[in-house]
Amino acid sequence: MIAYFSVFNLRGVGTAEFILMIINPIGFTAICFTILLFIRRTSLFYLSVFAVSVSLNFLLYLNILYYREFTDFVTIDTLTGGAGVFQHGFDFGSVPVHLFDFVYWIDIVVIIILLLLKKIKFDSEYMKFSESFGYFSLSVAVFGINLWFAEFNKHQLISRRAQSDKTYVVRYLGLGPWMLTDSYYTHVIDSQRKEANKTY
DSSP: OHHHHHTOOOOOOSHHHHHHHHHHHHHHHHHHHHGGGGOOOHHHHHHHHHHHHHHHHHHHHHHHHHHHHHSSOOOHHHHSGGGOTTTTTOOGGGSOOOGGGGGGGHHHHHHHHHHHTTOSOOOOOOOOHHHHHHHHHHHHHHHHHHHHHHHHHSTTIIIIIHHHOHHHHHHHTOHHHHHHHHHHHHHHHHHHHHHHHHHO
């Protein structure tokens, strides 16, 4: 959320859009973590939580560095294929790393320190399926409300605006949903290209 206001120019206008920018990371992040509650093995559960935390932080920080260079967000096309990140002209060495950037990794650092100090105790008792499903359903509901509010405020956000201006999706839904939306449209375009090539 800090990056939304200090790095990304999301062009939020009005109270409703600023509220969405503040709350939109909650639903998607909650879904990413509550789905892990269904894992029964203790070691796998904690490893998965750490892996998801690092992945989400990496996704955020990669977008921060990329945005500083190109004033744009990372897409599937810029990560893979002919428009890969490095082929696209992106050079990590040319992007200024700010002293303030440690904030984006502070949760991972704290977790590692607590693990080394043995302050985090692994609980071998897993959560009941009904409780896990309840938390997961709540997180989906939160994201669903976010999505409904976003669509209400900006009609056809996913179906039309996402293809013309990615800032809309990031502003209303967040980076994670933007990457999923971009993945879907990339798949659709690739499928259309393959079908078109078959006709020639």
